[in-house]
Structures are given as C-alpha cells and as structure tokens.
Amino acid sequence: MLVFVIIISLHFHKFSEAETLKIGAIFDTESLIKERAFYHAIRQIEPINGRKIEGLVQNVPPNDPFEATLAACHLIESGVLAILGPTTHENSHMIQTVCDNKDIPLLDVRFVVQPKNSISFYPSQQILTQIYIDLLEAWNFKNFVILYENDESLIRIAELLKLYDGNGHKMVVRQLDKYQNGDYRPTLKEVWQSEATHFVLDCSTDILEDVLHQAQQVGLVTNKQFYIITNLDFHTLDLTSFQYSETNITGMRFIDPDSDTIRNLGLTLFRNDFTNLESGFIEAWKIKLEMALIIDAVMMFGEALNGLPKNFATPSIDCMSAEAWTYGTTLTNLIKSINYPGYTGLIQFDNFGLRSAFGLEIIELKEGGIIKVGNWNYSDGLNFNRVYSPNPPPLEVGSLINKTFIVITCLTEPYGMRKESEVPLHGNQRYEGFGIDLIAELSKKLGFNYTFIIREDKKNGEYDETTGQWTGMIGDIINGKADLAITDLTITSERESAVDFSTTFMSLGISILYQKPKKALPSFFSFADPFSLTVWKLLAAAFFGASIALFILGRISPSEWQNPYPCVEESEFLVNQLSLRNCFWFMVGSLMQQGSEIAPIAFSTRMVAGTWWFFTLIMVSSYTANLAAFLTTESPDSPFKDVFELVQVAEKKGIKFGAKINGSTEKFFRDSKHIDEYQKIYQYMKNHEDEVMVNDNKDGVYKAEHENYAFFMETTSIEYETQRRCSLSSVGHSLDEKGYGIAMRKNSSYRTALSTAILKLQEEGVLAKLKRKWWEEKRGGGLCPQQDKAAEGTPLNLKNVGGVFCVTIIGTVLSCILVFIEMVLHTFKKSLHVKKPFKVLLMEEIRFYFRTSAMLKPVTSPKPKPPDYGFITS
Structure with a gap:
C-alpha cells in the first residue's frame, strides 16, 4: 500500500511539473517597464496542450558578464524553454555561449550585426542601412557629416560606409563625445565652423535630446540644416523645443502611437500611471521599440510551441554538465520558420536568422509635432506621401510695428x-x-x-x-x-x-574668478605614484608570500633534492638549492625581469615560478603604462577647488574674496541663510567692504589678476574674461542658476x-x-582658448589589478596541492624501494621538512640482505 501511495505521489508530482512551461528573461537592473511588457506577453499566450506559460525574470547589472552567466545558469536549471536576452553586448555574449552549450533558444531584441544561434527580432542592420541610403538619395545628401556616439554606433556607421556609393561625394565621420563627459559642443562647433548643413545622427535616446539642444546652442538647428536620425525611438522624445526651428529632421519608426492597437497597449503597460483613455493616448508615444519587440518575441515563442510534440519533455539540465535539451534546435527552427504579425509589423526571418522582411514609417518633426511623410517596405522600397500642415499664423507683431x-x-x-x-x-x-x-x-x-x-x-x-x-x-x-x-x-x-x-x-x-593654478612640482617619490598605497602593500605581501611559498614547496618537493655529486651514483645525502635566501633572490630577479642562476625543477615549484612571472609581467606592464601617464600630465596645484574649501583655507593662505557692491551676487550670499559657508562669505565681505568689494566688475578682475584675490562673478562674465586673460580661470561649479x-x-x-x-x-x-x-x-576673444582638460594620472587601485593577484593566489594554491601529491607518490615509491612502511617514511619526510634550516637531506638506503652461508655443491 505504501509503495502504491509513493508511486501515485511521484506520478502526481511529475504531472504537476508538466503543467507549466517556463520562459526566462534577463534584464538590466532597472527595467521595470521591460518586465511589465514581458509579463503582459506571457498572459496573452494560451495554454499549450493544457500546460500554462510561466515567466521567470533575472535582473543583472548592465555590464557584468559574470552575473549574467550565473543568471542564465539559474534559469536553465529552473527548466526554462528559452531565454529572452539582455540589451548590453557584454552580457548577451556570455548568455549566448551558455545557451549554445545547452541548446536553449535565445530570443534577442537588441541590435546585432550578424546573429549566430540566437533569434534576433531586431530588424536586420543591413536592411536598415539600405533605408538610410534610400533617404540620403531621396533627400539629395551629396556632402554630409555622420555623427556617432560610441563603438556600437560606429558598427552601424561602418555598414553605411561600406554599402553607400557616394560617387565622389564627401562624407565626414565624427564622434560626438570622445571623452564621454556629456559635452558635445566641441565636435558640434567644429562641424558648425565647417559650414556643413546635412547630417546623419546615430546615438541612443539617452543622449539624443541633449545632442540636439547643444546643436541648437551652437547654431546647428536652423532652417539651413537637414538631419536624418537613425534611432528608431526618435519619436518617443519630447521635441517641443525644436518644432519651430524650421530644421528638417527626419526619422523612422516601427510603432505608430496613433493606432488603436498601440494605444491599447499603452493603456495596459502604463495602467498604473493614468486613469483615462486620453492619458493612454499620451503614454502610447512612450512605447519604445524594445518594449514592443519583447512582447512580439514572447508571443511568437508561444506560437512556435504548438509545433512541438504534444507531450514534449521540458529541459532538466545541470548547467555544469555536458547535456543539452533535445528539442532546443527544433524549437529554434520552428520560430525561424513561421511568420507572425506583431506590434512591430510582420516578423519573418531569412536563412541566416535575420529579420529582413519588414516595413516602417518615415517621420518628420514639424511645427505641429511628429508627422508621417512616407513609408518603407521590403517589396516596394521607399514611398512618400507628404502632407504639409498649413503655415502657422504669423507672430503677433501688430502692436509693436513702427513703435x-x-x-x-x-x-x-x-x-x-x-x-x-x-x-x-x-x-x-x-x-x-x-x-x-x-x-x-x-x-x-x-x-x-x-x-x-x-x-x-x-x-x-x-x-x-x-x-x-x-x-x-x-x-x-x-x-x-x-x-x-x-x-x-x-x-x-x-x-x-x-x-x-x-x-x-x-x-x-555664480562662480569664482581666480588666478590659474600653477603646475604642481613632482614629489620626491613620484616614481611610486602609478600604484596606490594599497597596491604597493599588496605587492610587497605578494612578494614575501610567493618567496616563502617557493621555499616551502621546494623543501617538500622530492624533485628539488638533488645529488650534489653526479659522478657518485649512491650519494649519502641530497642538497636543495631553494634556500630561503635563494628564493627571495629568485623572486627579486623575476620582479626586475632579470635572469638568475636558480632554476626550479619540480612541477609544483615551476608552477609557482610561472605564476609569479605572469604576475610580474602584468604588474610591470601596468606600472610602466601608468608611469607614462603620470610623466606626461601635470596636476595643477590649486589652493582651493570650490567655495567650501575657499572658506576653510582663505585665512590660512591669505586669500581675500569679494564681489560687486550691491550686485545680485552680493544679494545671493546675503539671502542664502541656510548654508553656513555662504553666510560666512557674506559676513566677511561686509566686515571688509572697503578692502574686498568693488564698484565695477573690471576692478574685481584686475584684483583677481594681480592680487591673491578671489572674485565672485557671473559665469558668463568669467567666461568672457578667461578668453582674454590667460592667467585667470574659473574655479568650482556654479553656486546657483539664474538668467539675464x-x-x-x-x-x-x-x-x-x-x-x-x-x-x-x-x-x-x-x-x-x-x-x-x-x-x-570680437574684442580679443579666442586669445586664451579653453583647452580640453587632459586626463590626470590616476593611481591604479585594487580594482584595476585585483585579477592578477587572484591568478597568483590560485596558482600558488594549485602548486601546494601538486607538491603534496608529488611528495606522497615519491614516498610511496621510496617505501617500495627501501622496504619500509609508507607511514613511517611519510612521517620522517614531514619531520625533516619542518627543520627549515637543514639544507642537506640524508638518503634512506634499503635494508642490506643477510649474508648467504649456504654450501656450494658440485
């Protein structure tokens, strides 16, 4: 009876597990809206042969391949049938490798040039590039500038350069922000000075609005400029400030926010953010391509599941084993073979697994907002149906004419x-x-x-x-x-x-005008600057640790005990070259990348030596590279970095500070009663009014240039003065925000x-x-152009070189394991030779090894055979 109950329980447990089919997703750490889209798609899938679809989500940091690998393994061991991959290249590459080994389909919704075994729902870049070329030809872009953001953008641009036949037209390629500090004006100003008017802009939505704002600031958003925006989420941004610039800004989109389908989807995805249909219409404009692709990928996956056998076995795989899912390849081929009408249009894959047969809309930014001006599809190519909105009413100027x-x-x-x-x-x-x-x-x-x-x-x-x-x-x-x-x-x-x-x-x-800081003199021990103090300490610890480890392993390893007299076959003792002194000398020679007469013999000691050589190779190379950075950069020696440091060091270093009498700057410090430092500044200026306050900004600039004096001044005026007086500079950030x-x-x-x-x-x-x-x-401007700040040399800390320390520790540990194996095998072989018990010889070896000062090892000889006194018979 008990056996029957157990069998029924196991059968019921197996049936319960089969009730659910799982699909996994790996998202970036902060991706609530992506998870909402993922679970929305899960709910839309009908049960497959009575088995429901369940979604499992893992969140990982954007650029952490190790965490992404662990997340993928966790999902696979949980029995998922497929994994919806992340958006970052580093994470996706590792997840791709894991899925390939386990034959688990990977649903990719990010930009890829050529997918391998994953199923890429993102439109084929080669086809998108052809659309860019069609637009360039339709818009008659003869000479144009390509502005790109990063390496991923450069890959897309490279496809454009490879396919575009310009027939001698001039194309200029510029990276928007090579220093990654959010300032695109130097590049945009350079482009403005070249008088270029036609642009292809490739960047993410994270920076696109800032790029356009800064382009507007330098005069690149006027009725003379033409832009083609390659970002497929261009329409989701708030572009109100560019609607009246009369600039021709063209983009593309897969999703029409005005359609009822997308409006209903907006109602669902943003259901917690509004309560009426009008708000849902507004939120539909926030639906990005990636969100729609997530829904399409999951729902198309559910469609493909119907093609598997009725009671197919769900995967039960250990990530550390070599087994793979039986139906993985079949499911991948099923997804690639079907056509699916999704939110992003028809989804169809070619023989290479690329989504090539699709259509999209061509849009432009006009005074009324985003309007559709055409479309592109795989069969008909580019077609325009421009509908121009009526001209806006003229500016109400009647009351000012002739006034x-x-x-x-x-x-x-x-x-x-x-x-x-x-x-x-x-x-x-x-x-x-x-x-x-x-x-x-x-x-x-x-x-x-x-x-x-x-x-x-x-x-x-x-x-x-x-x-x-x-x-x-x-x-x-x-x-x-x-x-x-x-x-x-x-x-x-x-x-x-x-x-x-x-x-x-x-x-x-408001900022501070002060004398430009002089370059700091190099310190006496400037040669130590490339490494932080922590790294130097760990380097010393690694040196002592590796030296002692080599000494201990050398004593334990039988191969290091050598016959000092090669001509004598049976020596009475053995010697070891790896004394403590020699081990330290060997490690010093390796660290200095010099030779040594000492050469390890055993596998274990050679492993330690090799690990140390690898360690010194990386550390010396890192030191040399960072030393070059320190030698080519000079750190400015400024007495203060911001207004708070100024208050602390002013009296000590004899720095006076002031502002214009009765100006808005003085009133700012007077009214800032919640910040103690600002009140101290105001009290100082009132107490020393005759000495530090000036009637005109020119007087303050003169005092800042010729005295030890800090002048509080508007940032625009500081910028004007530092363009003409090269000995002055702005110190610290703006203290407030205001306007003229x-x-x-x-x-x-x-x-x-x-x-x-x-x-x-x-x-x-x-x-x-x-x-x-x-x-x-004008008026002497440009005499002191603002130089790009050279990156100062930063000492390498443990985060930069932690990996090489880890490799050294692992190598040393493996060497310890190897030397004990070597010692045990040697002792066992020796026990057979000398006819002594293994345990006795092992204890003798261990006791000898603890005599660290003994460098001569006696040789254990076999027991002599007793003499034979037998009679010789004829």
Whole structure:
C-alpha cells in the first residue's frame, strides 16, 4: 500500500511539473517597464496542450558578464524553454555561449550585426542601412557629416560606409563625445565652423535630446540644416523645443502611437500611471521599440510551441554538465520558420536568422509635432506621401510695428560698448555688443524702432529702503526714463516685483574668478605614484608570500633534492638549492625581469615560478603604462577647488574674496541663510567692504589678476574674461542658476511679444551665434582658448589589478596541492624501494621538512640482505 501511495505521489508530482512551461528573461537592473511588457506577453499566450506559460525574470547589472552567466545558469536549471536576452553586448555574449552549450533558444531584441544561434527580432542592420541610403538619395545628401556616439554606433556607421556609393561625394565621420563627459559642443562647433548643413545622427535616446539642444546652442538647428536620425525611438522624445526651428529632421519608426492597437497597449503597460483613455493616448508615444519587440518575441515563442510534440519533455539540465535539451534546435527552427504579425509589423526571418522582411514609417518633426511623410517596405522600397500642415499664423507683431522704444544700457563688456571708429558716429551706431545686437535682431523680427541711452554709473538697480525708491536702470524703467533695459541684468524676485522681465536670453550662475593654478612640482617619490598605497602593500605581501611559498614547496618537493655529486651514483645525502635566501633572490630577479642562476625543477615549484612571472609581467606592464601617464600630465596645484574649501583655507593662505557692491551676487550670499559657508562669505565681505568689494566688475578682475584675490562673478562674465586673460580661470561649479532678461515697466503689453521673439531667436541659433561672436571672436576673444582638460594620472587601485593577484593566489594554491601529491607518490615509491612502511617514511619526510634550516637531506638506503652461508655443491 505504501509503495502504491509513493508511486501515485511521484506520478502526481511529475504531472504537476508538466503543467507549466517556463520562459526566462534577463534584464538590466532597472527595467521595470521591460518586465511589465514581458509579463503582459506571457498572459496573452494560451495554454499549450493544457500546460500554462510561466515567466521567470533575472535582473543583472548592465555590464557584468559574470552575473549574467550565473543568471542564465539559474534559469536553465529552473527548466526554462528559452531565454529572452539582455540589451548590453557584454552580457548577451556570455548568455549566448551558455545557451549554445545547452541548446536553449535565445530570443534577442537588441541590435546585432550578424546573429549566430540566437533569434534576433531586431530588424536586420543591413536592411536598415539600405533605408538610410534610400533617404540620403531621396533627400539629395551629396556632402554630409555622420555623427556617432560610441563603438556600437560606429558598427552601424561602418555598414553605411561600406554599402553607400557616394560617387565622389564627401562624407565626414565624427564622434560626438570622445571623452564621454556629456559635452558635445566641441565636435558640434567644429562641424558648425565647417559650414556643413546635412547630417546623419546615430546615438541612443539617452543622449539624443541633449545632442540636439547643444546643436541648437551652437547654431546647428536652423532652417539651413537637414538631419536624418537613425534611432528608431526618435519619436518617443519630447521635441517641443525644436518644432519651430524650421530644421528638417527626419526619422523612422516601427510603432505608430496613433493606432488603436498601440494605444491599447499603452493603456495596459502604463495602467498604473493614468486613469483615462486620453492619458493612454499620451503614454502610447512612450512605447519604445524594445518594449514592443519583447512582447512580439514572447508571443511568437508561444506560437512556435504548438509545433512541438504534444507531450514534449521540458529541459532538466545541470548547467555544469555536458547535456543539452533535445528539442532546443527544433524549437529554434520552428520560430525561424513561421511568420507572425506583431506590434512591430510582420516578423519573418531569412536563412541566416535575420529579420529582413519588414516595413516602417518615415517621420518628420514639424511645427505641429511628429508627422508621417512616407513609408518603407521590403517589396516596394521607399514611398512618400507628404502632407504639409498649413503655415502657422504669423507672430503677433501688430502692436509693436513702427513703435519706438527708449532702450537703456550701460557700457559693460561685452553687452554694451562704444564702437571703435576713426570717423565720428552718431545715434545707435556708436554702440556695439551682445545686448546691442540682440535688440537689433528683435527689432527686425518685431518691426519696432529703438534708441539707446547710456547709464553712466553702470548701476543695474537696487531698492533703497531709506527713500523707498529704486535706483539704477530699474529706477529709470519705473520712472519712465526708458522703455527697455538690457545689459547683464539678472532676473531676481525682488526686481521682478518692481518691473516685468522678458524670458531669459542667457542662463548663468555664480562662480569664482581666480588666478590659474600653477603646475604642481613632482614629489620626491613620484616614481611610486602609478600604484596606490594599497597596491604597493599588496605587492610587497605578494612578494614575501610567493618567496616563502617557493621555499616551502621546494623543501617538500622530492624533485628539488638533488645529488650534489653526479659522478657518485649512491650519494649519502641530497642538497636543495631553494634556500630561503635563494628564493627571495629568485623572486627579486623575476620582479626586475632579470635572469638568475636558480632554476626550479619540480612541477609544483615551476608552477609557482610561472605564476609569479605572469604576475610580474602584468604588474610591470601596468606600472610602466601608468608611469607614462603620470610623466606626461601635470596636476595643477590649486589652493582651493570650490567655495567650501575657499572658506576653510582663505585665512590660512591669505586669500581675500569679494564681489560687486550691491550686485545680485552680493544679494545671493546675503539671502542664502541656510548654508553656513555662504553666510560666512557674506559676513566677511561686509566686515571688509572697503578692502574686498568693488564698484565695477573690471576692478574685481584686475584684483583677481594681480592680487591673491578671489572674485565672485557671473559665469558668463568669467567666461568672457578667461578668453582674454590667460592667467585667470574659473574655479568650482556654479553656486546657483539664474538668467539675464530684458526689463520693462510692470504689466507691459509687449512683454509676450518680446519673450516669444527671444524664444524664436534661441531656437534658430541666433543667440548662440551672437554669444560666440562677442565671447570668442570680437574684442580679443579666442586669445586664451579653453583647452580640453587632459586626463590626470590616476593611481591604479585594487580594482584595476585585483585579477592578477587572484591568478597568483590560485596558482600558488594549485602548486601546494601538486607538491603534496608529488611528495606522497615519491614516498610511496621510496617505501617500495627501501622496504619500509609508507607511514613511517611519510612521517620522517614531514619531520625533516619542518627543520627549515637543514639544507642537506640524508638518503634512506634499503635494508642490506643477510649474508648467504649456504654450501656450494658440485
């Protein structure tokens, strides 16, 4: 009866396990929306012959192949039928290897050039490249610049260069950010200076918006430029700030967010983020290609499961064994052989496992947003059905046409300056500068006239509590002396309570102007800089440890005990060359990569020596390479790195600091009552006002250049001065964020028109062009170009060289195991030879080895045979 119950239980357990078919997925650490898409697809699959589909998810860091391998093994041992792979190349490569060994299908949704045994649902790059070429020819791109992000982008670009027949057209390839610091302006500025107008942009959605913003800042997003964006998720970004730039920006997409299918999918995937259908329509625009591919891959996998035998055996595989799943290849071929209509269109694979027969939409960014202008499919190629939206209504300028404004400014470089001329000038022609040109551009756009007047005392304006009146240019606006005020006039809450400001035409913050730090002199022990102190300590420990290990193994290993007299066949004792002193000398010679008369003989000692040689090879090479970096770079010796260090070292090092009297910078420190350091700065400036405060920024710049003085100043003004005074530099990051605006009387009717026109100039790149003109080109600009900061030499720490220490330790441990095997075998052989018990000889050997000072080893001879006294018979 008990046997019957056990059999029934086992049968029921086996049947229960067969109830579920499992599919695994490996995602990056932070991928909640991907998991949501994965489980949504699982729920859409009908049970296969009564067996339900279950999803198992493992999260791993983006670039950690070891963790990815462990995750893949865990899923395989859990009995998954397939694995949906990660998006990073490093992880996917290792998971691919594991799946190949176990014959488990790998569903890949990332960009690959040529999949091996995985099933790549991502569109074939060769076909996508052909679409790029079709667009280049349709748009008549003769000479163009290719801007790419990283190595993966370069692979795609290489396909384009290989297939595109330009017939002598010029193609220039530039990496956006070779230093990976998020600043794309140097490359974009170089492209702008070349007057290129046609671009192919290949980068991820993580940086695409920043690239376009910085391109706009340098003047590359105007009505003169044409862009082809290769990113298939281009439409998911917020591109509002580029809609009115009149730039032709073309992209591609697989997913139409306006379709009911995608809208319903948005409702499902983002169900926790909204409660109505309108929000679901908005969220549909956030569905990226990878999310749709995950759903398509899982649902197509469920479709292929119907082609397997009715009661096929699910895999039960140990990742450490050599076994593979019987149906793995069959399932892979089934997936590749069927056609499936997914969210990303028809999914069909060619003989190489590439998704080649597909279609997509061609889109453009217009003033109304993203619009569809055509499509591409495998059979018909590229087709356009452009529908141009009606022109937007003209800017409401009627109220400003032929109106005349009195514009007040002050002669502050580079916002307003007297023009240098050999002939007398009159009226507005007497002045030039950034503010002067900005008013001129606004006048062209809005149709008003203007006359400049100058505020000679250069006071922007402050509220006088004694008189209850505003001074400076703010007071002139309130009193009706001027209609507009423009200069380096900071928008503050106090000023905005008295006058109106236009939208910000320049963003900035407060930073420190100080003398450029001198290069630090090399230290006396600068040769030790390539390694951190921890690595030097571990290096010394490794040296002593390896030397002692070689000495111990040399004593234990029988092969190291040699006959000192080769001519004598049976010597009475043996000698060992691996004394403690010789072992240290051998390790020193290896470390210095020099020869030595000492040569290990046994397998174990040679293994230790080889491991140490490998260790020294890597360490010496790393030291040499990093030493070159330290010798070619010089670290600046700055007395402080930011405002907090300035407060700490100012008194000790005799550094004075100040700002412009009654300026917005002084008020910033006065009102920053929650930061103790800022309050200390304000108290110091008030207590030493006559000594450290200045009436004009020029005086502060002079003091910073000729005295031990730190001047708090707007970042834009610092940038202007450091372009012309090479002995000065900016120290630390911006302390706040603010902007300059055009001041006008409260409740002015033309505020909206001016703000809209400024935004228009910003989108067209006019403001960036004006800033480049007055900061880098005019009045001595470019004398001290901002040099790219050379990467400073960084000492290698344990993370950099930890692997070689690990290899050395493992090699030493293996040598210890080998030497004990060698000793046991030698003792056993010796016991047979000398006719003594094995245990006795083994204990004798061990006792001798612990006599570390003994370097002569007696030879154990066999017992002599007793004499034969027998009679000789004839």
